[in-house]
Amino acid sequence: MEITNVAEVVDECIQKNGNTLIPVLQDIQSHYNYLPEEIFDEVSQKMNIPLIDVYGVATFYKSFSLTPKGKHIITVCMGTACHVRGGQRIAERIARELEIEPGETTSDMNFTLETVNCLGCCAIGPIIMIDGEYYGQMTIQKAISLLNEYKAKLKEEEADDSSKS
Numbered sequence: 743m744e745i746t747n748v749a750e751v752v753d754e755c756i757q758k759n760g761n762t763l764i765p766v767l768q769d770i771q772s773h774y775n776y777l778p779e780e781i782f783d784e785v786s787q788k789m790n791i792p793l794i795d796v797y798g799v800a801t802f803y804k805s806f807s808l809t810p811k812g813k814h815i816i817t818v819c820m821g822t823a824c825h826v827r828g829g830q831r832i833a834e835r836i837a838r839e840l841e842i843e844p845g846e847t848t849s850d851m852n853f854t855l856e857t858v859n860c861l862g863c864c865a866i867g868p869i870i871m872i873d874g875e876y877y878g879q880m881t882i883q884k885a886i887s888l889l890n891e892y893k894a895k896l897k898e899e900e901a902d903d904s905s906k907s
């Protein structure tokens with residue numbers, strides 16, 4: 743993915759969030775889907791924050807990513823409550839379907855698979871989250887059909903894009 747308009751994007755995010763580093767980085771991340779290398783100098787200079795501190799914050803918080811992520815982020819809960827109800831097998835099956843390991847992104851940049859230790863709603867586990875939306879009482883079959891829905895939507899979007907160009 744080509745990283746473009748770095749100066750403009752950083753300016754915009756600073757204008758919107760003031761001189762508060764975390765919201766600025768969050769905004770930049772939602773623009774590029776991750777924090778590209780190219781933004782760090784720009785943020786450091788424009789916010790007058792030492793480069794080491796900008797990196798420090800970006801690498802400290804797990805919600806920030808310094809590597810590109812897919813269009814859709816699938817997070818499988820591996821906490822105890824979800825694990826005992828089959829979370830592990832669901833994660834393995836999704837990984838197999840996508841041909842990646844947890845923590846990786848598919849080569850077409852459509853999906854990133856992540857695992858977490860608890861999503862905070864153990865009672866409805868096992869849980870997976872896709873792009874921030876929770877899906878409870880998950881089974882392997884439900885996970886696969888959700889995945890297929892997302893794949894179908896992506897295909898539709900691709901078809902739309904190619905018919906416009």
Ligand code: FES
Nearest residue numbers: 819821824861864
């Ligand atoms: S263990 Fe999965 S939501 Fe808490």
